[in-house]
Amino acid sequence: MTATQLASPVTVRRPARSPGLAGASVQVAVRALRKYIRTPGLIIMGIVQSALFLFCFRYVFGGAIHAGAQSYVDFLVPAYVATIVLFTGGGIAVAVAEDKEQGFTDRLLSLPVSRYSLVLGRTIADSTTNVWSILSTAAFGFAFGFRLQGTWQDALAALGLCVVYAIVFTVVFIVMGLFAPSAQAAQGMALIAFIFAFLSSAYVPATSMPGWLQPFSKYQPITPMVDAVRSLLTGSSGYVGLALVWSAALIVAFTPIAVLRYRRA
Numbered sequence: 001m002t003a004t005q006l007a008s009p010v011t012v013r014r015p016a017r018s019p020g021l022a023g024a025s026v027q028v029a030v031r032a033l034r035k036y037i038r039t040p041g042l043i044i045m046g047i048v049q050s051a052l053f054l055f056c057f058r059y060v061f062g063g064a065i066h067a068g069a070q071s072y073v074d075f076l077v078p079a080y081v082a083t084i085v086l087f088t089g090g091g092i093a094v095a096v097a098e099d100k101e102q103g104f105t106d107r108l109l110s111l112p113v114s115r116y117s118l119v120l121g122r123t124i125a126d127s128t129t130n131v132w133s134i135l136s137t138a139a140f141g142f143a144f145g146f147r148l149q150g151t152w153q154d155a156l157a158a159l160g161l162c163v164v165y166a167i168v169f170t171v172v173f174i175v176m177g178l179f180a181p182s183a184q185a186a187q188g189m190a191l192i193a194f195i196f197a198f199l200s201s202a203y204v205p206a207t208s209m210p211g212w213l214q215p216f217s218k219y220q221p222i223t224p225m226v227d228a229v230r231s232l233l234t235g236s237s238g239y240v241g242l243a244l245v246w247s248a249a250l251i252v253a254f255t256p257i258a259v260l261r262y263r264r265a
Contacts, residue, residue: 021120024113028121029128032095036129043129046088050137053087054080057203058144065204074149077141078158078233079202079226084137085130085166086197086222089173090190092126096177097186105262115262119255123170130166134159150235158232161243165225168247169193171254178261202226221246 036042057076067075099105108118138159148155173190180186199213200206200222209217217223228243 021114021117024111024117025121025124028108028118029124032122032125033128035095036125042091043132046091046129046133047136050084050087050133051140054137054140054144061203067205073141073145074147075230076203077138077144077146078229081134081138081141082162082165082226082229083197083200083202083222084133085162085169086193088130088133089169089176089193090187092170092173093177093180093186093190094183095126096122096174097180097183100178101183109262115259118262119171119174119258122174123167126170126174127163127167130170131163134162134166148233150233154232154235158229161225161229161232161240164244164247168250171251171258175254175258175261178258196220196222200226221250 054077057080058073062072062076065072109115172193176189176192177186180189197203199217200220201217202222206214206217206223224239224242224246228239231238232240
């Protein structure tokens with residue numbers, strides 16, 4: 001009598017499907033946001049830093065700076081809110097550089113996902129934290145004496161423009177972090193954008209600068225950006241078109257660089 005052995009069925013596992021551009025972007029964004037949530041000191045120190053800088057400009061330097069017929073606080077606060085992303089952007093560059101050093105970027109690159117999703121996910125997460133910085137800085141501006149000259153609709157339009165800047169400069173700082181050889185180097189590279197803020201009309205009128213410096217101050221991207229926010233708060237739309245052109249140009253220029261850098265990482 002022979003025993004018949006039945007072979008156990010073999011389970012065939014299908015390979016995991018790629019999450020796609022949207023799914024991968026969301027996963028990258030959620031991971032980055034969790035990192036901020038688990039280290040609240042990053043958020044708190046960013047708020048404290050923005051408040052201290054605004055305090056110094058308002059009460060230490062404000063008495064020595066003249067902004068024409070407009071009070072200095074009304075001249076300063078819109079520009080400071082618009083450029084706060086340049087102050088907080090160093091954290092974005094450092095976080096991207098740390099991901100490279102710790103091997104997280106390598107793990108992402110080993111997955112079958114689009115490199116655009118890596119840039120998009122990181123942009124979503126860091127733009128979210130930048131929007132929080134914008135809102136908290138605007139609140140400090142009101143506490144330090146800023147008052148609206150236009151309507152609340154004008155204020156919302158100006159806020160929307162600041163959010164656009166947050167997205168634009170997030171991509172710029174991601175590129176800095178990808179090119180930086182270390183987190184410390186990324187922090188130093190981020191100071192370049194910081195200097196651009198001081199060489200604009202954000203904190204002093206461009207006409208108060210030396211004649212040889214005024215052309216650069218007037219035509220670099222930060223000046224029309226802050227002037228657009230100021231104009232919206234007074235019910236005008238001056239400089240808005242130029243600010244949006246600069247924003248689009250920076251996105252078009254830096255997004256492919258970020259994607260290409262991820263592909264070569």
